[in-house]
Amino acid sequence: MTELAYEDFTPGRVFDLGTTVVDRDEMLAFSRRFDPQPFHVDEEAGAASIFGRLAASGWFTAALWMRAYADGVLARATSVGSPGGDEIRWPAPVFAGDELRATMEVLEARRSRSRPGLGLVRLRALLHRGDELVYSSTFTGMFGTRDAQ
């Protein structure tokens, strides 16, 4: 259950979170509900946009990374949530059918001064399509320490 505690998030450690394929119907349903800009919901508008094709909402892309992180790390970690992040980037558009590889890298880790038993870990989220980066984010995860379990 909790094989990953604060102490296991050592700076430089990289987690491979596996691959996910962008499902066209789900991508469109997400856009229609949360981000109905023409280039996210209409093929022709996508083709005429700077993306060149119908493109995923960046928030859908972020959500796909989140699921990979939840499955690959959080499901076996002492996570207690996240207060937020410092960066979110969509350097290239994501398209239906893309296979994306999710990774997570530990940037920094420190024990909480105000909350004993808790550590704050700065993490870098990445999604690649082949060699091309399509999503990156830097955020803070809060994890229980092993001695507090």
Add this chain to the structure above:
Amino acid sequence: MTELAYEDFTPGRVFDLGTTVVDRDEMLAFSRRFDPQPFHVDEEAGAASIFGRLAASGWFTAALWMRAYADGVLARATSVGSPGGDEIRWPAPVFAGDELRATMEVLEARRSRSRPGLGLVRLRALLHRGDELVYSSTFTGMFGTRDAQ
């Protein structure tokens, strides 16, 4: 259609994007698909967590703001997308039934040096429950200039 061009995003301008009520079923469906951490999918786990109750995924909260922004601004703007942001914060948990007010503030605006006809606008996204801030984000929006329309 495009009543809001780059020139209309003047620093300090605030857009009221209206209110949205957090639907419990949709909140749960989102968590199950994209962020299935126990405190996002299970009442008891939520009650035992630092949130004190079943809490929304922060990505669901972000997506709710995005929809309000798409409806209130982007649907009548010359938007061509966003390369990303510099900050994302969830200072308080969001719960089913919450009524959230979305606003957007223009922080900075400058014309693109590399792409004539395009302007880059730094925007601040906010969601409040009453007086309490539950979500904030700072990001860049790209908008066509009026003279390029």
